[in-house]
Amino acid sequence: xxxxxxxxxxxxxxxxxxxxxxxxxxxxxxxxxxxxxxxxxxxxxxxxxxxxxxxxxxxxxxxxxxxxxxxxxxxxxxxxxxxxxxxxxxxxxxxxxxxxxxxxxxxxxxxxxxxxxxxxxxxxxxxxxxxxxxxxxxxxxxxxxxxxxxxxxxxxxxxxxxxxxxxxxxxxxxxxxxxxxxxxxxxxxxxxxxxxxxxxxxxxxxxxxxxxxxxxxxxxxxxxxxxxxxxxxxxxxxxxxxxxxxxxxxxxxxxxxxxxxxxxxxxxxxxxxxx
Amino acid sequence: xxxxxxxxxxxxxxxxxxxxxxxxxxxxxxxxxxxxxxxxxxxxxxxxxxxxxxxxxxxxxxxxxxxxxxxxxxxxxxxxxxxxxxxxxxxxxxxxxxxxxxxxxxxxxxxxxxxxxxxxxxxxxxxxxxxxxxxxxxxxxxxxxxxxxxxxxxxxxxxxxxxxxxxxxxxxxxxxxxxxxxxxxxxxxxxxxxxxxxxxxxxxxxxxxxxxxxxxxxxxxxxxxxxxxxxxxxxxxxxxxxxxxxxxxxxxxxxxxxxxxxxxxxxxxxxxxxxxxxxxxxxxxxxxxxxxxxxxxxxxxxxxxxxxxxxxxxxxxxxxxxxxxxxxxxxxxxxxxxxxxxxxxxxx
Ligand SMILES: Nc1ncnc2c1ncn2[C@@H]1O[C@H](COP(=O)(O)OP(=O)(O)OP(=O)(O)O)[C@@H](O)[C@H]1O
Ligand SMILES: [Mg+2]
Numbered sequence: 001x002x003x004x005x006x007x008x009x010x011x012x013x014x015x016x017x018x019x020x021x022x023x024x025x026x027x028x029x030x031x032x033x034x035x036x037x038x039x040x041x042x043x044x045x046x047x048x049x050x051x052x053x054x055x056x057x058x059x060x061x062x063x064x065x066x067x068x069x070x071x072x073x074x075x076x077x078x079x080x081x082x083x084x085x086x087x088x089x090x091x092x093x094x095x096x097x098x099x100x101x102x103x104x105x106x107x108x109x110x111x112x113x114x115x116x117x118x119x120x121x122x123x124x125x126x127x128x129x130x131x132x133x134x135x136x137x138x139x140x141x142x143x144x145x146x147x148x149x150x151x152x153x154x155x156x157x158x159x160x161x162x163x164x165x166x167x168x169x170x171x172x173x174x175x176x177x178x179x180x181x182x183x184x185x186x187x188x189x190x191x192x193x194x195x196x197x198x199x200x201x202x203x204x205x206x207x208x209x210x211x212x213x214x215x216x217x218x219x220x221x222x223x224x225x226x227x228x229x230x231x232x233x234x235x236x237x238x239x240x241x242x243x244x245x246x247x248x249x250x251x252x253x254x255x256x257x258x259x260x261x262x263x264x265x266x267x268x269x270x271x272x273x274x275x
Numbered sequence: 276x277x278x279x280x281x282x283x284x285x286x287x288x289x290x291x292x293x294x295x296x297x298x299x300x301x302x303x304x305x306x307x308x309x310x311x312x313x314x315x316x317x318x319x320x321x322x323x324x325x326x327x328x329x330x331x332x333x334x335x336x337x338x339x340x341x342x343x344x345x346x347x348x349x350x351x352x353x354x355x356x357x358x359x360x361x362x363x364x365x366x367x368x369x370x371x372x373x374x375x376x377x378x379x380x381x382x383x384x385x386x387x388x389x390x391x392x393x394x395x396x397x398x399x400x401x402x403x404x405x406x407x408x409x410x411x412x413x414x415x416x417x418x419x420x421x422x423x424x425x426x427x428x429x430x431x432x433x434x435x436x437x438x439x440x441x442x443x444x445x446x447x448x449x450x451x452x453x454x455x456x457x458x459x460x461x462x463x464x465x466x467x468x469x470x471x472x473x474x475x476x477x478x479x480x481x482x483x484x485x486x487x488x489x490x491x492x493x494x495x496x497x498x499x500x501x502x503x504x505x506x507x508x509x510x511x512x513x514x515x516x517x518x519x520x521x522x523x524x525x526x527x528x529x530x531x532x533x534x535x536x537x538x539x540x541x542x543x544x545x546x547x548x549x550x551x552x553x554x555x556x557x558x559x560x561x562x563x564x565x566x567x568x569x570x571x572x573x574x575x576x577x578x579x580x581x582x583x584x585x586x587x588x589x590x591x592x593x594x595x596x597x598x599x600x601x602x603x604x605x606x607x608x609x610x611x612x613x614x615x616x617x618x619x620x621x622x623x
Contacts, residue, residue, distance in 0.1 A: 074491070077486055088483070091483065102472055106484065117468055
């Protein structure tokens, strides 16, 4: 199977803090790859290293066999790396339609890609289909900042695909969503995968991760604890220790913002994934 | 409603206050020599046009690309002196010297961008100001070439094209008007192109823009080079307009005042830039009795505008126009009192 994304011994320190400590991993094309771990484990930093928002100190990152760890953010994006952010993930002051237009324009190349017109290639029909697919059909002329959180999430996903993402990094996509929306989100992410896109996802909602992911990597204190399919992860003693015992969690035990692992999800750990 | 394609095309979006005002301004500009004759007032209006070209260029760098180009006057000055030197010292005709002025300014803009655009924003501000000061010093010091403080003259008017001569004030004025419209067309095309879309994404959310693949440095570099070239173009016309050039065209505060004028008039809008240019030219003239008053007036106007009309004078007038339009539509009993969002954006 094709390797979409490979990390070898990737390191990142902040001062004396090893935020990402010699992480190696391989994600295959078309896989949904989950990353879990306590607050401060280094998950977001790992995404930042892959997308280029934070630079590596050593180690190699390959996107479809191509070394990218020295490239600027926009070049990685043009090679097919897409990501969403935990906050301010849209162009809030312009319309939904313009958000999609920007996303699509930003991936165009050559002289036409610069001096051509935004509407030259993107037809009204193509956009209508796109908006319908994301259930945003009647929202085209609304300001993106006025959408509900879930609508914003969907628009952000639509934009990454419009920009040509082949490997997608999703950082806590379920944040702030209600239960029914989390379920729909899961279906949307599966739909994205079915289009051939590889998905890496960080999330604190265990039930979601257990059902959604093909494989899950567990991180703590910047290092990889283990990687396996959801059943293996749920059964792993070290993982259970990390989440339910006195685990070596840096700083506060529970993050105020995310609330840490949801205790309500705890049963999924014992029972394994329910489907 | 959702069956209709959204009105995103500027030409299709109807008659907003911006379009009406633009056409009125254009008509007035064309007829000005007929009404004003060819005296002092037409002279001032010609100067407004030259500065409007410069403010269009400045708006690309500042309003569109977010570059605090406080020393952008350097490019205007370089354009002025390149044409002046070539015309006076080497006897070049305007039409041959003007493209050189554009090239020199574009090259200077490219160099400046390559050095500063990768760095944090304040380096650009410092470099911009440093360029303005350095160019002024070089011109003052290099007396053989520039005439130093004594100045340089006389730069002739552009040679006529076919049967058309540009010697008469009104003919020269119309030439300036055509040049201004050309600069406007370049800026307008750029804003509507993918470059314009990228610039908007950078202004809105730079982190997201680059995550989507926008090369921020390259986009800004391209716009800076075009802006510098257009400022050089305006400078070329300033050269032949003045006829006699002194280092005062390179005063390091020209760019600073121009930036203030642009913000006062209203950035990211052609009408706003024209208002700014008029302000820039006319305030010193109107306050002639005391040259010390003019900076004070600029400063006060800027403070007032920033407090009361963050989008500038034109932004305020446009909002007023929209408000009136909405009220009249509502009074006529129209179903949609709200303007289409597309309408506002596509105004000039
Ligand atoms: N730019 C930075 N400068 C200094 N320290 C940082 C920086 N970014 C992250 N860190 C630190 O690195 C560690 C890992 O942070 P990171 O955000 O990657 O954790 P996380 O696993 O995403 O946590 P959470 O589940 O709370 O989102 C934390 O201790 C954090 O304080
Ligand atoms: Mg995080």
